[in-house]
Amino acid sequence: MIETRTQDKTCFHEPLPLKREPCIAVPTDSSTIRLFQRDSFRTVQAEMRSGWAVKIHYDWRLSRVLDEDGNVLDVILWDARRTPSTLAERLSMIQAGRLLPETRTLLERFPEATPDPLGAMSDPNWPEPEEGEANLLQEATTILAKRGVADAAGNIDRRLDMLVSATAELRSAWTTNEARCVEWAGLFITEADLDNQRTKIPLAIADAPNIDGAATALGVAPPAHAPTEIEWAALKSHASGVVTSSQRLQEHEDAIREIASDYIPSLSALMGPLGAAKLVVLAGGRERLARMPSGSLQVLGAHAAMAAHRRGAPPPKHGAILFSMPQVSHSPRWVRGKIARFLAGKASIAVRVDHFDGVPWDQEQIDGINGEVEAIKAKFPKPPKRG
Amino acid sequence: MRGERRKRDGRIEWRRWDPTKSKVAAALQRTKGGPSELLPQTGSTCLYLGASSGGTVSHIHDIVCGAGNHHGGQVVAVEISPRMMRDLAALAEGRNGLVPVLGDARCPEMVAPFIRGRADWIHQDLSIADQAETFVRMAVAFLAPGGVGLLSLKAASERASDGDDDSRFAKAERILGESELEVVERIDLAGLEEQHVVFRCALGAL
Numbered sequence: 027m028i029e030t031r032t033q034d035k036t037c038f039h040e041p042l043p044l045k046r047e048p049c050i051a052v053p054t055d056s057s058t059i060r061l062f063q064r065d066s067f068r069t070v071q072a073e074m075r076s077g078w079a080v081k082i083h084y085d086w087r088l089s090r091v092l093d094e095d096g097n098v099l100d101v102i103l104w105d106a107r108r109t110p111s112t113l114a115e116r117l118s119m120i121q122a123g124r125l126l127p128e129t130r131t132l133l134e135r136f137p138e139a140t141p142d143p144l145g146a147m148s149d150p151n152w153p154e155p156e157e158g159e160a161n162l163l164q165e166a167t168t169i170l171a172k173r174g175v176a177d178a179a180g181n182i183d184r185r186l187d188m189l190v191s192a193t194a195e196l197r198s199a200w201t202t203n204e205a206r207c208v209e210w211a212g213l214f215i216t217e218a219d220l221d222n223q224r225t226k227i228p229l230a231i232a233d234a235p236n237i238d239g240a241a242t243a244l245g246v247a248p249p250a251h252a253p254t255e256i257e258w259a260a261l262k263s264h265a266s267g268v269v270t271s272s273q274r275l276q277e278h279e280d281a282i283r284e285i286a287s288d289y290i291p292s293l294s295a296l297m298g299p300l301g302a303a304k305l306v307v308l309a310g311g312r313e314r315l316a317r318m319p320s321g322s323l324q325v326l327g328a329h330a331a332m333a334a335h336r337r338g339a340p341p342p343k344h345g346a347i348l349f350s351m352p353q354v355s356h357s358p359r360w361v362r363g364k365i366a367r368f369l370a371g372k373a374s375i376a377v378r379v380d381h382f383d384g385v386p387w388d389q390e391q392i393d394g395i396n397g398e399v400e401a402i403k404a405k406f407p408k409p410p411k412r413g
Numbered sequence: 414m415r416g417e418r419r420k421r422d423g424r425i426e427w428r429r430w431d432p433t434k435s436k437v438a439a440a441l442q443r444t445k446g447g448p449s450e451l452l453p454q455t456g457s458t459c460l461y462l463g464a465s466s467g468g469t470v471s472h473i474h475d476i477v478c479g480a481g482n483h484h485g486g487q488v489v490a491v492e493i494s495p496r497m498m499r500d501l502a503a504l505a506e507g508r509n510g511l512v513p514v515l516g517d518a519r520c521p522e523m524v525a526p527f528i529r530g531r532a533d534w535i536h537q538d539l540s541i542a543d544q545a546e547t548f549v550r551m552a553v554a555f556l557a558p559g560g561v562g563l564l565s566l567k568a569a570s571e572r573a574s575d576g577d578d579d580s581r582f583a584k585a586e587r588i589l590g591e592s593e594l595e596v597v598e599r600i601d602l603a604g605l606e607e608q609h610v611v612f613r614c615a616l617g618a619l
């Protein structure tokens with residue numbers, strides 16, 4: 027069950043007030059100043075004119091109702107205590123497309139009027155900023171800007187980006203260092219099996235007091251040539267670096283698994299939390315992945331192949347992330363494209379379920395999808411004939 | 414700005430404005446008209462869309478506001494990235510009259526609450542598709558009659574389906590020409606900033 031939210035989060039949307047029959051608003055008492063205890067706004071009722079209220083112009087200082095000739099029908103000033111933080115609240119309200127309390131009160135009084143967020147700026151009769159107002163605005167905008175910067179840490183997309191990118195960099199460094207460490211140790215300890223004992227070698231070097239000790243830990247004969255003392259120290263610290271970065275890599279990936287299983291549960295169930303998180307980061311956020319056509323999702327991570335395709339090469343069948351799924355990489359070459367397209371479609375639905383607050387997929391649905399993958403494979407058991 | 418060159422001449426301090434780092438400075442060098450026609454007036458209201466970390470904005474602020482804003486100008490600098498806003502907000506703390514706005518520079522409603530009136534000078538420098546359409550929307554909403562509108566168009570940000578750089582520039586020029594704006598000058602920044610053209614626009618008589 028997918029629920030879609032129609033509201034576009036990225037842009038300003040203010041539902042326009044319902045069209046009602048126009049009526050002439052007749053304030054009971056003209057040219058009066060009233061104090062509203064409840065919301066502490068001062069109301070200045072301008073002289074009655076016979077125009078229709080058509081627009082409400084507003085900024086953070088005041089709201090005005092205007093008729094079609096630009097005559098002011100009603101005004102409410104913001105005369106609460108002015109502090110930078112209260113102003114920051116008001117500015118963020120306007121920025122989010124919500125109406126200020128004064129504007130709302132005026133809209134209740136003149137339901138036929140339309141609030142115009144850009145009107146005040148071009149209004150020739152709009153009051154000039156008073157002494158000190160520029161400074162107040164300055165302080166309030168700095169508060170808003172800093173709050174926005176601080177709120178960026180609440181954005182899971184940004185946190186996943188840091189984690190996934192850090193993991194990718196760490197892994198590429200780890201691969202190089204681990205390979206060097208094994209080769210280095212293998213130069214001395216010639217009897218060790220560099221394939222079957224591979225994972226034990228960095229640990230053995232890091233924990234041993236000397237090269238003979240490392241050979242003993244690996245269960246083989248001591249080497250014919252030993253490194254010098256300072257050379258051994260370098261090898262040992264290199265090996266400890268590899269051991270530490272293995273642990274660090276583990277921690278990074280555990281953190282990604284935890285966040286991804288919570289943030290994108292269906293996509294994580296379908297393709298594993300690490301792959302799911304990589305897809306979100308490549309797309310530039312969960313929302314963008316959810317709004318992406320599944321054909322684009324299918325080739326995420328195949329930038330070079332897509333660029334070549336634009337110059338005439340055949341299109342890529344899948345990006346790096348989809349290929350890392352065993353359903354794709356362990357299938358015969360001639361069905362990989364079909365399976366990648368099918369899984370991209372399912373992944374696309376999964377991320378939409380996650381982003382638009384659907385019910386996360388459970389194992390039953392994942393099994394169903396895997397069953398369909400098997401059906402595709404069974405349908406094309408032999409490679410197509412080349413002709 | 415980081416690593417910038419300054420020199421002091423009595424009480425006056427001069428900051429080097431690098432045309433290879435700032436598109437406005439590059440446009441000043443390449444324009445066929447008077448360079449001062451591209452710049453805002455002292456004490457005016459300016460809108461900068463896509464302010465990044467505030468390199469060019471700081472120079473515009475020097476011209477419009479001066480130290481402590483003794484000219485009484487306003488520079489509204491809009492930037493969507495929190496990372497860039499971090500630097501911009503720090504810059505604004507020492508510069509009175511510089512208003513940092515964290516928000517989408519494509520939405521007039523995001524910017525309107527902060528600007529004190531229509532802008533005498535607008536510069537747009539966004540790395541997005543549809544730069545010309547965005548500029549028309551923002552300039553029509555914010556540019557004051559007689560004001561200067563500068564659009565730094567980055568060809569690489571437009572869609573690949575729009576053809577090569579030249580056809581992307583031509584398309585942008587057509588969009589500007591068909592709008593309420595009038596293209597006064599097209600300034601090619603080749604040599605200083607590749608794949609960039611600055612369009613200087615004014616509100617047309619339309």
